[in-house]
Amino acid sequence: xxxxxxxxxxxxxxxxxxxxxxxxxxxxxxxxxxxxxxxxxxxxxxxxxxxxxxxxxxxxxxxxxxxxxxxxxxxxxxxxxxxxxxxxxxxxxxxxxxxxxxxxxxxxxxxxxxxxxxxxxxxxxxxxxxxxxxxxxxxxxxxxxxxxxxxxxxxxxxxxxxxxxxxxxxxxxxxxxxxxxxxxxxxxxxxxxxxxxxxxxxxxxxxxxxxxxxxxxxxxxxxxxxxxxxxxxxxxxxxxxxxxxxxxxxxxxxxxxxxxxxxxxxxxxxxxxxxxxxxxxxxxxxxxxxxxxxxxxxxxxxxxxxxxxxxxxxxxxxxxxxxxxxxxxxxxxxxxxxxxxxxxxxxxxxxxxxxxxxxxxxxxxxxxxxxxxxxxxxxxxxxxxxxxxxxxxxxxxxxxxxxxxxxxxxxxxxxxxxxxxxxxxxxxxxxxxxxxxxxxxxxxxxxxxxxxxxxxxxxxx
Numbered sequence: 001x002x003x004x005x006x007x008x009x010x011x012x013x014x015x016x017x018x019x020x021x022x023x024x025x026x027x028x029x030x031x032x033x034x035x036x037x038x039x040x041x042x043x044x045x046x047x048x049x050x051x052x053x054x055x056x057x058x059x060x061x062x063x064x065x066x067x068x069x070x071x072x073x074x075x076x077x078x079x080x081x082x083x084x085x086x087x088x089x090x091x092x093x094x095x096x097x098x099x100x101x102x103x104x105x106x107x108x109x110x111x112x113x114x115x116x117x118x119x120x121x122x123x124x125x126x127x128x129x130x131x132x133x134x135x136x137x138x139x140x141x142x143x144x145x146x147x148x149x150x151x152x153x154x155x156x157x158x159x160x161x162x163x164x165x166x167x168x169x170x171x172x173x174x175x176x177x178x179x180x181x182x183x184x185x186x187x188x189x190x191x192x193x194x195x196x197x198x199x200x201x202x203x204x205x206x207x208x209x210x211x212x213x214x215x216x217x218x219x220x221x222x223x224x225x226x227x228x229x230x231x232x233x234x235x236x237x238x239x240x241x242x243x244x245x246x247x248x249x250x251x252x253x254x255x256x257x258x259x260x261x262x263x264x265x266x267x268x269x270x271x272x273x274x275x276x277x278x279x280x281x282x283x284x285x286x287x288x289x290x291x292x293x294x295x296x297x298x299x300x301x302x303x304x305x306x307x308x309x310x311x312x313x314x315x316x317x318x319x320x321x322x323x324x325x326x327x328x329x330x331x332x333x334x335x336x337x338x339x340x341x342x343x344x345x346x347x348x349x350x351x352x353x354x355x356x357x358x359x360x361x362x363x364x365x366x367x368x369x370x371x372x373x374x375x376x377x378x379x380x381x382x383x384x385x386x387x388x389x390x391x392x393x394x395x396x397x398x399x400x401x402x403x404x405x406x407x408x409x410x411x412x413x414x415x416x417x418x419x420x421x422x423x424x425x426x427x428x429x430x431x432x433x434x435x436x437x438x439x440x441x442x443x444x445x446x447x448x449x450x451x452x453x454x455x456x457x458x459x460x461x
Contacts, residue, residue: 041393041404043457062448064419065441066094069164069175070237071428077237079177081160082448087238094452095427095439153197153339154223154248156183163282163363163421163430165289166231167310175231175238176311178280178291181223181248184208185216196221198257198343200264218267221256222278223248224293226311247336249313250303250329251347252276252295258344265343269297277301281363281421282311283397284431285373290397291316292362300355300362302398303329318351319398327351354398360387364397365422366432372459374433375400376440378420381408387415389440393459406440407453416451417442423452435459 063082070077076093080086161177168174185203187193195203196219206216226246235241254268256276267275280293288304289311295301302319309315313336316329327348334342355362360378367374375392388408392400409415420442424433440453 039401039459041391041401041457041459043391043404043406043455062443062450063160064162065421065443065450067161067163067421067430068093068423068428070166070231071426076428077175079161079164081162085159085161085177085179089239093427094423094441094450095425152245153183154225154336155179155181155245156197157186157194158182159225159227159245161227162280162419165282165284165311167284167289167307168231171232173231174228174310176226176228176282176289178249178282178311179225179227180278180280181225183221183223185219187211187214197340199266201266217275220275221267222276222296224250224277224280224291226313228310246311247313247339248330248334249305249311249316250277250291250293250301250318251331251334251342253298253347253349253351255331255346256343268344279361279419281361283364285366285397290364292364294359294361295353297357299353299357300359301351302354303351318348319354320348320350321352321398323350352398354400361419361421363421363430364394365424365430365438367393368432368434370435371395373397374422374435374438376420376422377403378418378442379403381405382410385412386410387412387418389417389420389442389453391455391457404457406455412445416444416449417453418445419443420453 062080066088067079068076069079071093075089075091078088078090080088159179159181161179164175164177166173167176183196183198185193185196185201185207187207187209193203193207198221199219201216201219203219206218208214208216208220225248227243228246229235229238229241229243231238252268252275256268257265258268260266269275275296277293277295280291283290283292284307287307289307290302290304291311292300292302303316304319304325305311305315305317314328314330314334317325318327318329319325320327327350329348331342331345331347355377358380360380362378363376365374365376373394375394377390377392379388379390380386381388386409388405390403390405392403394400407417412418417440420440421430422433423430423439423441425437425439427439436456436458438455440455442451442453443449444451
């Protein structure tokens, strides 16, 4: 456990009453001036602790922090993702208000977790067997036994739920998850190696093996997708029945691949790392679901869709400065059944970057009894070797204040709070928090320990 008290920051240069109606009428320049210089976000105290370990065997291992989708009177529902996504229930929340560092939630038994792995009735597949190849002559010749399933291309190797929302009421209620998905040359131990299905980078030349830490960035593509299941008594609140994968909902501005006369299909960028869009976090406000995600080499983007559309592909629009949410988030005519016909096409080219590159994840919550919103940003620090989690605030969900760092480490290996998200003081929701009493929840890169950071902050004056 670590306790720190932050010195008070300098007071606002001028007193500004943060009235949402007035600020929404101001120009972008004046608004940014108010957010950046007039009011100071102060972290008055914080306290962090490795809350619990999520075991990798016979349980729900956490690569990203557990996401609570519903807090009920006797049962709470969580998404817990690593190599597969688990949908778990537990009578407790992550936070015990009487003893916040003694919460016994472990997600460690099959009795309270429904695992989503490769199979007939599952939603989040891993490449445990051949999935793709066949339509492209290159793949058909090299891997003739692999079956072709176009709607699975974007989740060739992985599709993990990073956040989820219950949308609709009664018989129309559905649990919608927002997923990070991958397609890459990958080795799965004794099960063999599997070829990516976007580029002609052969698995014999480059392979990812999470057991050894090897990567294969030239073959790597990341996607942001959605899945859903009715959240009703008939499905036992999502614990039985079949999840539906809806496919990608946002797209990178340069597409995923380009044709090279010598190498065939290659990635559109030459960046030796992630490619595409990734690490999504959802937020519900004022009739819309907002989706914050990272576009490689570009920065943090935001798109939104009316709640009446249940977060389905083709309904999201990316924010564009001066135009609002008007830019379609997918290529024109996109059809997940023909997804490989679109990989070379650009996505929204005019979307506005809300935060610059170097972010691991960005998550948002409404501030209770306030017109403002809180942003929790996990990002690289120093010379790119360290990691930090910081806070920002906003009046409109697109223009954000400067960072106020809460916790920082010189190395990603020792950083305890990757993929951080906000959580309210009772552990019941990510959507709204009290600024003077809330939690940040993240994970340790190496141990998969779940870390809770108890934060008190204020905006002065």
